[in-house]
Amino acid sequence: MGIDSTTRRIVEEHFTALYGSAFGRLGQVLAVDAAPDGRRAAVIGEVRSAWRDRPDTVLHLVDLGTGATTRLGSGGDVCPQWSPDGARLAVVTAGAARLVDPDTGADTPAPAVTGTVEYLRWAPDARRLLLGVHRPASGVGGGDAPTVTGTGADRGERGLWVWDTATDSVHRLTVTGAVWEADWCGTERIAAVVSDHPTENSWYTATLTLIEVAGGQRVGYRSDRQLALPAGAPDGSAVAFVESWCSDRGVVAGRLRLLDPATGQVSDVDTHGVDVTDLHWRDALWYTGIREPETAVGVVSGTGVEHVPARPAVPTVAATAPVAGRRSSDEIWSGTDTIGQFLPALAPLPGRRFVAVHSSYTQPHQLVAFGEDGGPRTVLAAGHDGDHRVRDRAGTLSYVDWLAPDGLRIGGFLARPDGPGPHPLVLHVHGGPVLAFRNRWQLSLPVVPLLVAQGYAVLSVNPRGSTGRGREYVDRVVGDMGGADAGDLLAGVDAMIDRGVTEPGRIGVTGHSYGGFMSCWLVGAHPDRFAAAVAASSVTDWYVQHFASEIGWFDVAFLGATPDTPGGPHFTRSPLSLAHRVRTPTLLFAGADDTGVPPVQSTEFATALAESGTPVEHVRYPNEGHVTRGQRAILDQHARLLDWFTRYLPTG
Structure with a gap:
């Protein structure tokens, strides 16, 4: 079915306001690292072109005193890192490491390594760089070549190389297993997250491993949760890391712990209820994270493990290291707005100051220095002329x-149009399930202000399983996906009805990934509650998810069963098992190249709904993965979403 021309025009105007006047110059800042002296910052920012399908990521140098910006890259840049002496910048560009002189812009490429450089870390000696290198599997076809999988197929490699910048030489470290993340711990030891194999599935069972540069390694800590963000103290006295249930690699928020490399003892850190998402050593250990509805920053002084009375042990955690107590920390900033991009993050400055990307629902991203006299100071306003047009129509949050x-308190963010209600309400479900909505620009997704501008209220919920409420809150979704968390969402809808925000019969639902699963699940489990549904990258069949996805470990852990369990949750919690009950008009999106949630699941669900006579459309985008990134596809997806809600959940 074609998209109404008025709807397409509305969407094109919305995205032109967001990006059009920023073509060709620094837009959103994606990553920040500050020089040790605190005078300058290296940032990776988006640079969009009207003629490009995807934005470039480009290295820039920002003077933190004046905001003056110098472009130092041409595209494909990630992971900016200042050397500890502040003399050089390292960055990954198009899968290769390079050094940049911040004063002259002169470039020095690293010697070739076997594979693609994904990240890098400076050694405390400011001479050597640790390179995280991925060699993809050789059996992945291209053109007419076949793709080879199976137990005997090459699965690629994930290893570590060291670049000695003084001699301009590289050598590969001998590591048993696949390294996903790593950092120096002192000058002769590396702390790494290591699994047996380099497949995404293996990451979930990785260990925190200590690797000697001279040779040898040992497991420092093992857990039945996921381990991430290893950060070694420059003097080698401790390794900080985060432990938590994680839905996806790279989406981490959880408990901060410290490992003593000498004794193997592990200490908890009291982060005052913050689920940690980012770690840095700079004179002390800095952490950033979420405490719903706030973002917070704290500092752990010293590097040693302090023996203090511990909280009662959680019996479900199996560790290979003894727990040595609990350290305290000082919280130095918190706010209901947020810092960082996808997850909270910062770059420390001298003293208890830091620089970060700062935003709120109606405040576009800015580079801001915190901790200075007079309060936060805007260094660089990366927004542009069109932002106010989006902001002025985004309503209130x-x-x-x-x-x-069951009496558990559930929270979320309500975006609603100006003027009295009731309004049609769109229930918005985040991915994960271990993730959270935060008060950031557009609530992180352009769909929210787009819907509000057309007269919809949008309720973005953080049900049980979300981050920012501690370990026990996350644990409540494990083994019960689509159970009590679905009740949390429905209770939120009922609360909005009771408060006059909306009314029965005028409710829609949308979400991506786990939010897509939940959208499909709710319209089947509660066929009379929703007038329209839009689901993207949705799990609809847990059997297909287990056997065809690259992360088959996830469903076993989070459903609490294997797919061979007769009548088990792989069937009873699959939206496909309820498709015959669905009467809600449903629009489905999928990326043809999605390896995390195979797109055939959306095909199955769409076919089942069509056979039942339920209005359904299935849109599959070529050359897109789990997240839609191409500008043409993004425009089309939002136009179809708005058209669907306009048709089946009108505002008039």
Whole structure:
């Protein structure tokens, strides 16, 4: 079915306002690292072109005193890192490491390594760089070549190389297993997250491993949760890391722990209820994270493991290291707005100061220095002329909460148009399930202000399983996906009806990934509650998810069963098992190259709904993966979403 021309025009105007006047110059800042003296910052920012399908990521140098910006890259840049002496910048460009002189812009490429450089870390001696290198599997076809998988197929490699910048030489470290993340711990030891194999599935069972540069390695800590963000103290006295259930690699928020490399003892850190998403050593250990509805920053002084009375052990955690107590920390900033991009992050400055990307629902991203006299100071406003047009039509955002059927407090963010209600309400479900909505620009997704501008209220919920509420809150979704968390969402809808925000019969639902699963699940489990649904990258069949996805470990852990369990949750919690009950008009999006959630699941669900006579459309985008990144596809997806809600959940 074609998209209404008025709807397409509305969407094109919305995205032109967001990006059009920023073509060709620095837009969103994606990553920041500050020089040790605190005078300058290296940032990776988006640079969009009207003629490009995807934005470039480009290295820039920003003077933190004046905001003056110098472009130092041409595209494909990630992972900016200042040397500890502040003399050089290292960056990964198009899969290769390079050094940049911040004063002259002179470039020095690293010697070739076997594979693609994904990240790099400076040694405390400011001479050597640790390179995380990925060699993809050789059996992946291209053109007419076949793709080879199976137990005997090459699975590629994930290893570590060291670049000695003084001699301009590289050598590969001998490591048993696949390295996903790594950092120096002192000058002769490396702390790494290591699994047996380089496949995404293996990451979930990786260990924190200590690797000697001279040779040899040992497991420092093992858990039945996921381990991530290893950060070694420059003097080698401790390794900080985060432990938590994680839905996806790279999406980490959890408990901060310290490992003593000498004794193997592990200490908890009291982060005052913050689920940690980012770590840095700079004179002390800095952490950033989420405490719903706030973002917070703290510092752990010293590097040793302090023996203090520990909290009672959680019996479900199996560790290979003894727990040595709990350290304290000092919280130095918190706010209901947020810092960082996808997850909270910062770059430390001398003293208890830091620089970060700062935003809120109606405040576009800015590079801001915190901790200075007079309060936060805007260094660089990366927004542009069109932002105010989006902001002025985005309505208002408030944090709301309610009680779930079992009495648990649930929270979320309500974006609503100006003027009295009731409004049609779109229930917005995040991915994960271990993730969270935060008060950031557009609530992180352009769909929210787009819908509000057309007269919809949008309720973005953080049900049980979300980050920012501690370990026990996350644990509540494990083994019960589509159970009590679905009740949390429905209770939020009921609360909005009771408060006059909306009314029965005028409710829609949308979400991506786990939010897509939940959207499909809700319209089957509660066929009379929703007038329209839009689901993207959705799990609809847990059997297909287990056997065809690259992360088959996830469903076993989070459903609490294997797919061979007769009548088990792989069937009973699959939206496909309820497709015959669905009467809600449903629009489905999928990326043809999605390896995390195979797109055939959307095909299955769309076919089942069509056979039942339910209005359904299935849109599959070529050359797109789990997240839609191409500008043409993004425009089309939002136009179809708005058209679908306009048709089946009208505002008039």
